[in-house]
Amino acid sequence: MGGGIGQSLLKDGLARVQREVDSVFDAMLPVPQDSRARLVEAMRYAAIGGGKRVRPLLLVSTAELFGVDRDRALRAACAVEAIHVYSLIHDDLPCMDNDDLRHGKPTLHKAFDDATAVLAGDSLHALAFEILADPETSADPFIRVELISTLGRASGKDGMAGGQMMDMMAEEQDYDLHTITRLQQLKTGALLAASVEMGAIMGHVPPEGRAHLRAYSRDIGLAFQIADDLLDHEGDETKAGKALRKDDGQGKQTFVTLMGAEKAREQAKALVEQAVGHLAAHGEDARMLAAVARYIVERDR
Amino acid sequence: MGGGIGQSLLKDGLARVQREVDSVFDAMLPVPQDSRARLVEAMRYAAIGGGKRVRPLLLVSTAELFGVDRDRALRAACAVEAIHVYSLIHDDLPCMDNDDLRHGKPTLHKAFDDATAVLAGDSLHALAFEILADPETSADPFIRVELISTLGRASGKDGMAGGQMMDMMAEEQDYDLHTITRLQQLKTGALLAASVEMGAIMGHVPPEGRAHLRAYSRDIGLAFQIADDLLDHEGDETKAGKALRKDDGQGKQTFVTLMGAEKAREQAKALVEQAVGHLAAHGEDARMLAAVARYIVERDR
Numbered sequence: 251m252g253g254g255i256g257q258s259l260l261k262d263g264l265a266r267v268q269r270e271v272d273s274v275f276d277a278m279l280p281v282p283q284d285s286r287a288r289l290v291e292a293m294r295y296a297a298i299g300g301g302k303r304v305r306p307l308l309l310v311s312t313a314e315l316f317g318v319d320r321d322r323a324l325r326a327a328c329a330v331e332a333i334h335v336y337s338l339i340h341d342d343l344p345c346m347d348n349d350d351l352r353h354g355k356p357t358l359h360k361a362f363d364d365a366t367a368v369l370a371g372d373s374l375h376a377l378a379f380e381i382l383a384d385p386e387t388s389a390d391p392f393i394r395v396e397l398i399s400t401l402g403r404a405s406g407k408d409g410m411a412g413g414q415m416m417d418m419m420a421e422e423q424d425y426d427l428h429t430i431t432r433l434q435q436l437k438t439g440a441l442l443a444a445s446v447e448m449g450a451i452m453g454h455v456p457p458e459g460r461a462h463l464r465a466y467s468r469d470i471g472l473a474f475q476i477a478d479d480l481l482d483h484e485g486d487e488t489k490a491g492k493a494l495r496k497d498d499g500q501g502k503q504t505f506v507t508l509m510g511a512e513k514a515r516e517q518a519k520a521l522v523e524q525a526v527g528h529l530a531a532h533g534e535d536a537r538m539l540a541a542v543a544r545y546i547v548e549r550d551r
Numbered sequence: 552m553g554g555g556i557g558q559s560l561l562k563d564g565l566a567r568v569q570r571e572v573d574s575v576f577d578a579m580l581p582v583p584q585d586s587r588a589r590l591v592e593a594m595r596y597a598a599i600g601g602g603k604r605v606r607p608l609l610l611v612s613t614a615e616l617f618g619v620d621r622d623r624a625l626r627a628a629c630a631v632e633a634i635h636v637y638s639l640i641h642d643d644l645p646c647m648d649n650d651d652l653r654h655g656k657p658t659l660h661k662a663f664d665d666a667t668a669v670l671a672g673d674s675l676h677a678l679a680f681e682i683l684a685d686p687e688t689s690a691d692p693f694i695r696v697e698l699i700s701t702l703g704r705a706s707g708k709d710g711m712a713g714g715q716m717m718d719m720m721a722e723e724q725d726y727d728l729h730t731i732t733r734l735q736q737l738k739t740g741a742l743l744a745a746s747v748e749m750g751a752i753m754g755h756v757p758p759e760g761r762a763h764l765r766a767y768s769r770d771i772g773l774a775f776q777i778a779d780d781l782l783d784h785e786g787d788e789t790k791a792g793k794a795l796r797k798d799d800g801q802g803k804q805t806f807v808t809l810m811g812a813e814k815a816r817e818q819a820k821a822l823v824e825q826a827v828g829h830l831a832a833h834g835e836d837a838r839m840l841a842a843v844a845r846y847i848v849e850r851d852r
Contacts, residue, residue: 282713284717284730284733285716285717285720285724286708286713286716286717286737288716288720289708289712289713289716290708293708336673337673340669340670340673343646343669344646345644345645345646345664345665345666345669346666346669363646364646365646365647365719366716366719368641368644368646368647368669369641369712369715369716369719371673372637372638372641372672372673372676372706372707372712373707373708373712373713375673375676375677376676376703376706376707376708376710376712377703377707377708379680379699379702379703380700380703380704380707382699383696383697383699383700383703384700391692391693391695391696392692394692394696395684395692395695395696395699396684398680398683398684398696398699399681399684399685401680402677402678402680402681402684403681405673405677406673406674406677406678406681407587407590407591407594407674407677407678409677411590411670411673411674411677412583412587412590412674414670415586415587415589415590415667415670416585416586416587418666418667418670419586419589423586429585432585
């Protein structure tokens with residue numbers, strides 16, 4: 251699991267899952283022959299191409315640990331990614347973060363219009379649950395329902411959307427490190443953790459068997475957000491494919507403003523090593539999950 | 552099933568389900584003690600109080616035909632209503648219909664702000680699927696998954712959201728009666744039909760046993776929209792609790808512009824009688840569903 255081997259494993263793993271996710275979305279989103287065409291074209295614009303696909307890679311890599319069929323795992327991975335993509339579309343809207351650039355291309359509301367962006371986000375949101383409810387994702391309805399319940403909780407008011415609300419209030423309120431940690435656990439951590447959890451659910455791992463994976467997710471979730479704050483603070487906009495230095499401009503507290511860049515970087519690295527430690531029982535089988543953890547702090551976008 | 556008796560039955564049925572839906576939402580949406588409070592307050596503002604609750608009444612009345620426990624049916628009814636409420640929140644946004652008034656009070660983005668309205672809509676959307684995935688809605692995971700699949704399809708690109716997209720394109724395209732009918736089947740009809748279908752699913756009615764209920768839903772869905780167009784054309788804004796005469800101003804084709812008010816009114820009445828006819832096999836047990844059908848063309852809001 252050295253840096254070089256881990257990096258090449260990760261690069262191949264990401265490239266493969268990027269191709270696969272694009273291909274599943276392409277098949278799921280045929281453009282209809284009526285005036286809904288514009289809606290589906292907008293969904294395709296946002297869902298296909300671009301995106302690191304970290305969440306899908308987490309889900310399929312966890313599922314692989316437990317021998318889950320890859321095509322089924324990929325469907326669940328696309329459900330998680332559909333939620334992630336819809337949240338980016340709505341986040342980028344003028345009334346939210348008002349961003350013009352995402353994955354190096356114009357944001358959806360720039361390429362289409364605001365109303366289409368709202369509707370395309372809503373439609374991707376519904377698509378996630380349609381995918382999970384379909385027997386093609388799992389023949390076992392217990393599994394399908396547990397996947398839906400896990401994703402619903404991770405994305406709603408007690409997960410991602412709740413974290414986004416806390417983030418919106420951050421400009422007015424001086425959050426301390428405890429509150430910033432809680433905010434990020436909801437805003438970013440919940441969906442990353444759901445990806446890992448859903449892979450284990452598909453592998454019929456009971457809740458008590460998922461504790462070490464939850465610990466792994468908690469650590470990489472936090473490391474991911476610290477890395478994001480560092481990127482926002484000192485990254486390259488061209489590589490990132492989006493506007494940076496926004497937190498600084500809004501006077502928001504982040505891990506970097508609260509801890510300083512140097513300490514934040516050390517903390518992220520320590521979290522990643524701790525995360526990798528939680529995978530010990532899986533030995534070499536977990537090398538992709540270990541590589542994802544390391545990638546999270548080393549990425550430049 | 553005469554007018555007078557039907558009206559009093561309907562009035563009591565609506566009043567009861569309005570109280571019950573408010574009470575379920577109240578219990579499901581406790582305000583948290585952190586900065587997510589604003590999000591949950593916004594969800595409560597939109598979900599509790601106001602709203603005719605036609606969809607919940609359709610769901611519980613259908614479920615009652617098949618002996619479903621009322622508390623369980625009410626949970627599913629709140630899932631459908633959560634979808635309906637989220638769609639109204641997003642529809643009212645400045646970038647969509649830009650409405651200031653809903654159910655006689657300021658729209659959510661007016662009472663809070665646009666960003667909170669986007670997030671509250673998204674959170675109610677997720678809540679719908681969280682409710683349906685919960686064993687309290689049905690002990691049978693097959694039933695839960697079928698409910699989720701039905702609601703997901705009815706609300707996404709091949710249902711409500713698809714219909715809204717067609718509606719948005721209506722200003723630029725001259726739709727004929729066939730296309731307007733298809734648009735309305737998606738935009739309004741899909742969720743009304745899902746309400747009835749979900750009641751039958753909870754009653755373990757197999758798909759082949761639901762054909763007459765589907766026929767009922769198709770007819771009331773169309774009648775509902777014709778009645779809406781008539782209300783928009785000649786209704787009282789104070790009673791309706793929202794802005795009217797918008798279609799006229801935008802030069803959009805509607806059932807009223809295409810058929811004329813008189814013929815549209817006759818058509819709506821004929822559809823309602825046809826809908827009631829589909830319920831014949833249930834006899835007196837279906838009197839509430841018959842009353843809902845009649846209410847749909849007689850309502851003034």
